[in-house]
Amino acid sequence: MSPHPAPLFAASQVACSFARLPAAFYAALPPRPLDQPRLLHANPQAAALLGLSAADLDSADFLELCAGHARLPGVTPLATVYSGHQFGVWAGQLGDGRAHLLGDVRGPGGTFEIQLKGSGRTPYSRMGDGWAVLRSSVREYLASQAMAGLGIPTTQAMALVGSQDPVMRETLETAAVVTRLAPSFVRFGHFQHWARSPDMQAILLDYVVAHWFPDCFQGTAAQPDRPATACRLLAEVCRRTARLMAQWQLAGFCHGVMNTDNMSILGLTLDYGPYGFMDAFQANHVCNHTDTLGRYAWNAQPAVAQWNLTRLAESLLCLGCAPADLEAALAGFESEFLRAYHQGLAHKFGFTDWRPEDAALGDDWWALLHAQRADFTLAFRYLSQADRDPARWLGLFADPAAARAWLTRYQARLAQAARPAPQRRAAMDRVNPLYVLRNHLAQRAIQAAQQGDATEIARLMALLQDPCTPQPGGDPYAQPPAADAAAVVVSCSS
Structure with missing residues (x-):
């Protein structure tokens, strides 16, 4: 079936700003559609950002868009290229190996890129098949809602589509696609990719600053000062990333794979794989079974973020930035992290x-x-x-x-x-969640979804949207796993 436009949005709402960059920044190609797709869940809160109604989410047009059968009007989907460090080692060229950017949609909540994850091979898939399995897709779908409910900056998941398409991982599983939203999916790795190409790096810098960081622009339209602009951008990305790290730490959240290509230039939580919200606290907790050296342990996350920011700074040297100016921009990370961390911990303590x-x-x-x-x-x-x-x-x-x-x-x-005790208690209960996405809860939802039952996904989504307020029937979801329960092991294949 050839892709066709999905009439969910007016043509005037739709564009693809990334496609206006030179062709070397991406590969234009359609997703590989799922066979006999089934909408397992749609997120009305995320969809409302684009102006979609409950009726839209129930429509065949919505399912076809989220399953890769349809496209946005006038836009050719694409996959972007980037590079990066993985587990501290330069990995060279990477890219959207199993994701397709469908385009930008302007809605009541602003302009958001729509991306399908698990939508088939691209030129950047390397040895991968381009698919995502239901197991990992359920985890990403729920995690993005968990973070949004906690007020932590994140990409957002709008839909989860399953299928019977077979995919081989450790065992035979079925394919699924998550439709996710973000103002931009640009990563540190996009800048790293052009670290030796000043002209292309300048194009990327101009694009990112014009769309999301206009206050960082220095110079004039006729004579932009790119080194100064790049340093201001770096300083702002440092501030956003520092605040994000403080929020992760205070939520007991471990990302699990903080490679530079998984770091958002906007300071969003990006790419949910082997993540975990801690149950029993261990400062050196490692949630990713693949991370045998503990590089991405909970207590290492702020330092890793700072290391990743330094790699981003190095990629800006080709623009003529003075090393001392980049170092000055990086220097703000620690003070901003401590400010956000102390403020957040004070609130949690009342x-x-x-x-x-x-x-x-x-x-x-x-x-x-x-x-x-x-x-x-x-x-x-x-x-x-x-x-x-x-x-x-x-x-x-x-x-x-x-x-x-x-x-x-x-x-x-x-x-x-x-401070009056009732006022303090109420304030603490507004910032200390009762419900978080514990691994055993996510696993329960996965196992049900693998049997075609999305009830647990829907229940968790409702709880995680308002995680600080007790909800009827929510008590079992507020408890750690039973002492004799088998540990849920997550790895990079998760």
Whole structure:
């Protein structure tokens, strides 16, 4: 079946700004459609950004677009090329090996690129088949909603489409496609790809700055100052990335594969593979079974982000940027990370402000959780009520005496602020989630979806949209896995 336009959007809403770049930036080609696709779930919140209604999501046109059978009017889908470091090693040319950019759509929420992930081979697939399996697609679909619900910048998933197309991974599985949205999918790796091509790097810089960072532009239209513009862009990307890292740390989120090609130039969480929200806290927790050296452990994530930003800075040298100016732009990462981290931790602790002396209390908090292997999410959540129900919070710790000693210090700090307890409890419960996407919950949804049942996906999506508010029937979803439950192992194939 040849692709045809899907009449979901007016032609005036649709474009593809990336396609206006020189042809070396991408390969124009259609997705490989899924055979007998089935819409497993659609995300009304994401779809509303594009102005789509509930009726649109139920239409055959929507399914055909998200399954790769249709295209946006007047736009040829494409896959973009980029390069990058993977696990700290230069991997050379990479690119969208299993993703197709359908184009840009302007809607009530702004302009978003629509991308299909798992939509077939491209010239950048290397040895891959271009498919995504249902297992990994369910994980990405749910994770993007989990992060959005927590207020953490992320790409958003609009639809999950399954099929009976066979795909071989460790075992025989079935293919699926996630339709995801972002203002841009440009990565650090796009800039790395042109690190030795000043003219092409300048084109990419101009494109990114004009569309998403106009305040970074320096010079005049007739005589742009690209070195100064690049340094300002780098400084802003550093700030956004630093804030993102603070949010990841405070949510107990581990990305699992923080390669430079998985880092968004907009500061979004990008590419959900072997991620995990921690259950029992371990500061050096590694969620990716493939990461045998622990490069992407939870406590390493901010430093890895800083390393990745340095690789981005190196790619800008070809524009004539002075090394000292790039170093100055990079220097803002640590202060911005600490500012966002301290502010976020103060909110989670119920403090009205962060004081320098709070650092010791915060450090001892992580040491306590690590030594006791306490549940990350519930340790924060139950803390809001620890003054009137200490037993519930203390019950999370193997050694209640050590926890009680920390709690005494914490309560003394609360007393200094003289904040009314009901106000503090409410404020803490607004920022400390009850529901996160624990691996065992995602696995349960995957297993049901593999049997054709999307009920668990729908239930989790509803809970994760409002993760801080208790919901009827939600108690089982707020608990860690049973002590005797088999661990869910995720790897780069996830």
